[in-house]
Amino acid sequence: MSNRRVLTGNHFMNGDIATAEGAMAARIGxxxxxxxxxxxxxxxxxxxxxxxVGDTFIQMEDELASMAAIIGxxxxxxxxxxxxxxPGISLMMENLGLAAMMEAPCVxxxxxxxxxxxxxPTLAGQxxxxxxxxxxxxxxxxxxxxxxxxxxxxxxxxxxxxxxxxYRVPTxxxxxxxxxxxxxxxxxxxxxxxxxxxxxxxxxPPNGRFKPFEALDDDLVPPIAHAxxxxxxxxxxxxxxxxxxxxxxxxxxxxxxxxxxxxxxVNADDIIRTEDYQLDDAKIVLISFGCTARSAxxxxxxxxxxxxxxxxxxxxxxxxxxxxxxxxxxxxxxxxIVAEMNLGQMSREVERHVSxxxxxxxxxxxxxxxxxKILKAIKEVAGDV
Numbered sequence: 381m382s383n384r385r386v387l388t389g390n391h392f393m394n395g396d397i398a399t400a401e402g403a404m405a406a407r408i409g410x411x412x413x414x415x416x417x418x419x420x421x422x423x424x425x426x427x428x429x430x431x432x433v434g435d436t437f438i439q440m441e442d443e444l445a446s447m448a449a450i451i452g453x454x455x456x457x458x459x460x461x462x463x464x465x466x467p468g469i470s471l472m473m474e475n476l477g478l479a480a481m482m483e484a485p486c487v488x489x490x491x492x493x494x495x496x497x498x499x500x501p502t503l504a505g506q507x508x509x510x511x512x513x514x515x516x517x518x519x520x521x522x523x524x525x526x527x528x529x530x531x532x533x534x535x536x537x538x539x540x541x542x543x544x545x546x547y548r549v550p551t552x553x554x555x556x557x558x559x560x561x562x563x564x565x566x567x568x569x570x571x572x573x574x575x576x577x578x579x580x581x582x583x584x585p586p587n588g589r590f591k592p593f594e595a596l597d598d599d600l601v602p603p604i605a606h607a608x609x610x611x612x613x614x615x616x617x618x619x620x621x622x623x624x625x626x627x628x629x630x631x632x633x634x635x636x637x638x639x640x641x642x643x644x645x646v647n648a649d650d651i652i653r654t655e656d657y658q659l660d661d662a663k664i665v666l667i668s669f670g671c672t673a674r675s676a677x678x679x680x681x682x683x684x685x686x687x688x689x690x691x692x693x694x695x696x697x698x699x700x701x702x703x704x705x706x707x708x709x710x711x712x713x714x715x716x717i718v719a720e721m722n723l724g725q726m727s728r729e730v731e732r733h734v735s736x737x738x739x740x741x742x743x744x745x746x747x748x749x750x751x752x753k754i755l756k757a758i759k760e761v762a763g764d765v
Contacts, residue, residue, distance in 0.1 A: 396421035402537025409458030477516030494745030505745030662691030
């Protein structure tokens with residue numbers, strides 16, 4: 381191992397380790413977590429790497445404490461992250477809502493496995509999609525990305541830190557066990573080539589006139605003053621006014637929660653990431669993400685060889701949902717197919733935005749959906765079976 385923060389060069393590593401190295405490249409300062417399959421390698425790697433460069437790694441007593449700790453680390457000025465899976469992400473949901481309410485930028489890695497409950501600890505799943513969006517109570521928004529390779533696990537971890545800081549929002553990396561344990565080449569660029577977006581800082585002096593939750597810019601994101609920087613700051617999970625102090629009136633609640641939602645909605649075009657494959661003339665649009673998108677791309681290639689006009693929209697960002705892109709594709713498509721390793725979560729979101737039939741290719745988890753199964757669905761839609 382090296383005491384360098386960024387291990388520039390070509391490496392063969394699995395997605396969990398690539399995620400850890402992405403966090404190092406993003407200048408993580410604080411990690412708090414608890415071991416859980418299949419995300420444990422993220423913590424193991426950071427437990428070795430972070431002390432080498434003077435960063436702080438803490439193994440917590442459980443996932444509730446882990447999520448609480450990274451909120452504190454973030455509000456003290458450190459880029460903070462945790463990693464978990466399955467039951468662990470469920471335990472983090474209450475404090476995820478706390479991070480959303482306090483607008484504490486942080487990154488939560490979820491290497492998904494088959495559920496519910498203990499489920500399939502060592503096997504893959506993609507069934508936490510809706511939980512990521514709606515798992516905590518109340519109205520709020522988060523950002524979530526889904527890598528389909530170890531390289532993208534590295535890249536999207538860096539992006540997740542940047543987005544979390546830019547919009548003061550918890551950001552999730554929704555990987556899966558296949559990507560977490562898949563070993564491929566990962567190219568880590570020079571440190572000077574890695575983008576680091578700074579948090580918006582106060583422009584007013586700490587003389588009592590600064591309001592830590594006053595959003596004056598069009599992006600609806602207030603500047604952040606960290607504890608210990610000389611400003612008077614007050615953070616609470618209660619509904620609060622622009623000073624950060626509790627205000628239990630309905631009007632204040634309406635104003636605050638609406639802004640928490642709107643700051644992600646109005647900036648969605650900057651946040652959303654997708655990839656197109658053979659979509660220019662596609663009458664059948666296949667939508668997929670994560671490891672399942674690898675099978676989907678192969679199925680599209682095989683279908684094209686048989687003359688079927690199908691293309692793939694790979695969702696790199698899961699939330700916010702790319703509804704404008706979906707609606708544009710609907711202007712030319714006859715049918716949508718959604719391939720996902722669950723019993724139908726993203727397909728329901730697609731159904732909300734299109735009038736065409738939406739066909740699901742599903743498996744509850746434990747094994748990847750094969751290209752052959754997706755190709756069969758494509759041929760059935762095309763009338764070739």
